[in-house]
Amino acid sequence: MKVIVTDEVSESGLQLLEDDPRVSVDVRLNLSADQLREVIGEYDAIITRSGTRVDVPLLEAAGRLKIIARAGVGIDNVDVEAASQRGIIVVNAPFGNTNSAAEHTMAILLTLCRNVTRANASLKSGEWQRAPFTGYELKGKTLGVIGLGKVGGRVALRARAFEMDVVVYDPYISEKRAEDFGTRLVELDDLLRLSDVITVHTPLNDETRGMIGPEQFARMKQGVIIINCARGGVYDEAATLEALESGRVAGAAFDVWSEEPPKGELLKQLISHPKMVVTPHLGANTFEAQKNVAIDVCREILNYLDGKPLENAVNIPRFDPDLMEHMKPYMALVETIGDFISQLAPANPNKVIFTYSGKLARYDCSPLTVCGLAALLDRHTDQEVNLVNASLVAREMGIEVEAVRTTEAESYSSMVTLTLETPTGTRVIAGTLFEGRPKIVKMRNFDVDFCPEEHMLVLSYQDRPGLIGKIGTILGDAGVNIGNMTLGRREKGGKALVVFSIDSPADEATLERIVQEVQPDYLRAVHLRR
Structure with missing residues (x-):
């Protein structure tokens, strides 16, 4: 496997690949978009950070590319949909820099509240002034956290250590999860109304882009402090500048921008505003974080080579990490029965039904469905079908896919049944696990018992x-x-x-x-x- 590295990545992580005789690593930094397009066809994998745009023109030139590894959390610079259509796996490193991002959030918050940057510049210029730099304590203040994910959760815990009251808005978590962090789950309007400090920790997507705009600023307390160590563009930057000018926002600390490096006049005004503390996207910029994310993505490339499940693929359905070890044998089972029946049944079924029975049905089985579908279709198309594009290929072939779960069990505690409806009749195959190995127990209307x-x-x-x-x-x-x-x-x-x-x-x-x-x-x- 040939791997190209196009952005600065920790050598500690790359060493994992360089030590593997199956992998050849080329570090080629500062290539222009045209230069990268010229050479990308030679490579099976690309490792990037935020400096490389993996877009449609690049993907069209990447005939061999199998995996895109983003050494960091955000994937704004990767066209995931275009990669998925081509069956290219996109992985990131969502956990390697969470601690760094959380600590940087607290660092710029404290810097803003205690006027560290202004006081530093004053003293270095030869002045000795204290009164202009009187600050604010965090104790007793209410922090509003938008997005209680890996980073948001760590920020909430650290804020609690500063004796802050923490409220949370996150439509995708339960009240129990919020309570586990010592926080209260509230609606967004309530968070805006209650908070003395607001920090966002969400990805940038259609749902979150510009989510804090003029209407939201109007609902905030007079003199609120706002923080952004997540993604540029979550705050409407024009509305942010207006809120700073009006005094609605007493101060802001931003690490990220909608354009990086910032070139537009609006961003220049925002960055130079005296009420702003700014850093150039340093949230993940610690030695520890860079090492961690590099190791994480390089391990994913080796997992791909070894045929192991990928834990951080953003365009593959995956189990909760706590379930992964338990579900691995069932992935092997659905892959086996999908591959088996694909060689027995007609090539173009009208409909495919995956039925999960017994204890297995208690879990989300969508990754199993995609795994089985990929094995079923791979022998019958002129393109590689994998976990990334199996559902897209089925849709293009006009195949309806259905998944059914029932906790009612027949003779086995857990069983997977794959039914193909074809123009010439229905084909059925069912399997279970025997001592951790796939076993087929039904074909057509015959009871059988064998390990493939x-x-x-x-x-x-x-x-x-x-x-x-x-x-x-x-x-x-x-x-x-x-x-x-x-x-x-x-x-x-x-x-x-x-x-x-x-x-x-x-x-x-x-x-x-x-x-x-x-x-x-x-x-x-x-x-x-x-």
Whole structure:
């Protein structure tokens, strides 16, 4: 795998890749957009920070690209939708710099409240003044935190240590989570009305862009302090400047900007305002954070190489981290049955139904559905289908995908059933786990019981004496050893389904001999990926 690094990234993280003989790392900094487009076609992965724009023109030139690794939290500079359409995984490092961002939030808040920057400049100029730099204590003040995620939660805990009262607005958390941080969950209007200090910790997206604008400033206390260590553009910057000028906002401390580096006249006015404390996007700029995010994204690249689940892929459905280890075997199960049935059923089903039964149904199974869908479709398209683009490919193929969960169990504590509705009929396969390994327990309307192997034969025929022995003889004559066999039938002398696990693949001549001598109404050789 060839990896290009286009922004400054900690050498400690890159060492993980450089120590792996499968990986070749090229550090190529300060390339122009045109220069990067010229060379990106040589690489399988790109590691960036905020200085590289991964947009459609770059992706169109990136014929080999499999993974985009953003060494940081924000992915504003990556066109995730365009990457997903091409089956390219986008990973980030959402946890490596959370502590740094939280500490920087407190640092610029305290700097603003205690006039540190102004006092520093005054003393360095030879003056000795104290009265102009009288500040404010945090104790007893109300802090409003918008977004109680990883960074927002740490800021709330640190504010509590300063004896602040903390209120939180976050439409995606429960009251219990807010209480766990010693905070109160309130509506946004209430937070604006109650807070002496307001800090935002949200991503920048269509929902949050400009969310603090003129109407919100009008609802704030007179003399409020505002902080932004999240993303430029969450605060409407024109409205922020107006609020500073009017005195509604007594002071602001910003680390991030809608344009970086700032060039527009509005941002220049905002940055130079005497009531502003400003830093050039330093929230994650600590030695510890840079090392952590580099290690995190490099580990994700190695996980990709090793075929392991990616913990921080932003365009792949994933389980709660606490569930990941528990769910890994079920991912292997749905992948196996998806791959298995894709070689038995017609190529273009009208509808695919994933049914999760028993204890498994208590959890969000959407990552399992995508995993199974990718395995099912990958053999039947001219593009690679993976967890990133499986749902998009199914939609383009006109395949309806449904997921059903039921806690009612049949013979197994947890079971996955995959049903394909095709123009020629319905195909069903079901599986469970046996000692942590995938086991198939149903095919069509036959009960079966086998653990899938790399090479298998599936036959359906009219049951009559001697056929199993005849098949064994034909395989033996071809030097193909049978490792296991399972037989399913509904009645004596009726239709029978037999599945052989074989140690090596059977060639076309052997399969043709089975057809001639056994006359099955169905015969397929199955080769499962390892």
